[in-house]
Amino acid sequence: GAVVSQHPSRVICKSGTSVKIECRSLDFQATTMFWYRQFPKQSLMLMATSNEGSKATYEQGVEKDKFLINHASLTLSTLTVTSAHPEDSSFYICSASLLWTGTGGYTFGSGTRLTVV
Amino acid sequence: AQTVTQSQPEMSVQEAETVTLSCTYDTSESDYYLFWYKQPPSRQMILVIRQEAYKQQNATENRFSVNFQKAAKSFSLKISDSQLGDAAMYFCAYRSDTGTASKLTFGTGTRLQVTL
Numbered sequence: 523g524a525v526v527s528q529h530p531s532r533v534i535c536k537s538g539t540s541v542k543i544e545c546r547s548l549d550f551q552a553t554t555m556f557w558y559r560q561f562p563k564q565s566l567m568l569m570a571t572s573n574e575g576s577k578a579t580y581e582q583g584v585e586k587d588k589f590l591i592n593h594a595s596l597t598l599s600t601l602t603v604t605s606a607h608p609e610d611s612s613f614y615i616c617s618a619s620l621l622w623t624g625t626g627g628y629t630f631g632s633g634t635r636l637t638v639v
Numbered sequence: 640a641q642t643v644t645q646s647q648p649e650m651s652v653q654e655a656e657t658v659t660l661s662c663t664y665d666t667s668e669s670d671y672y673l674f675w676y677k678q679p680p681s682r683q684m685i686l687v688i689r690q691e692a693y694k695q696q697n698a699t700e701n702r703f704s705v706n707f708q709k710a711a712k713s714f715s716l717k718i719s720d721s722q723l724g725d726a727a728m729y730f731c732a733y734r735s736d737t738g739t740a741s742k743l744t745f746g747t748g749t750r751l752q753v754t755l
Contacts (some may be wrong), residue, residue, distance in 0.1 A: 523641075539670045556742055556743070560682075563750075564747070564748075565730060565745045565746065565747045566684075566730070566743075566745050567746050568742055568743070568744075571742060592690070610749075613682060615684065617743070618682070619741075621663060627689060628686075628743060630683065630684035632681070632682070632683050632727070633683070
């Protein structure tokens with residue numbers, strides 16, 4: 523089946539540094555990737571939608587300069603948290619659209635737990 | 640904008656029993672998809688079941704089935720013969736049928752406990 527590989531699974535970084543999270547589609551081309559943030563015991567909140575070769579569309583309230591999304595190829599999308607601060611600590615999940623399969627569905631990465639100290 | 644509501648923050652079921660998780664949604668669209676996702680402690684999102692709004696027949700996947708009431712905008716999940724491995728967070732989600740960039744809108748989730 524369609525698999526999205528997300529790395530790293532866990533990362534601890536110092537306040538003020540930047541962290542990059544990668545999502546790779548292993549056996550299909552992901553034209554659209556969605557990036558979510560999930561706080562403990564809460565739901566997934568969409569941060570942005572990225573399409574290969576174009577600028578990402580950010581949800582209201584998400585700082586585009588802080589959460590840089592790049593989708594330069596059909597198999598790789600990255601989220602960079604710039605100048606991270608403790609309040610950016612969260613669980614980040616990517617998801618690729620599988621609409622091309624006719625199922626109307628999505629496949630999710632395994633998530634990245636970011637801790638900013 | 641579409642909204643998804645899960646009114647049960649937590650549910651508990653005994654092993655081998657049946658439990659129903661509730662979900663309601665609000666939309667003005669006629670064509671859309673509804674999903675139930677499971678998120679175990681590993682936090683990997685796993686698709687449980689999917690329903691296309693144009694289909695009147697309720698979706699079924701082994702022990703999982705839905706009761707889709709389009710007019711009432713209700714989409715409940717029934718888990719039969721509950722197993723310990725069913726313990727997880729369950730999210731109901733909505734997707735418009737408007738193309739490849741169509742995003743998922745999630746409910747707040749229901750934590751399911753399965754007891755012996």
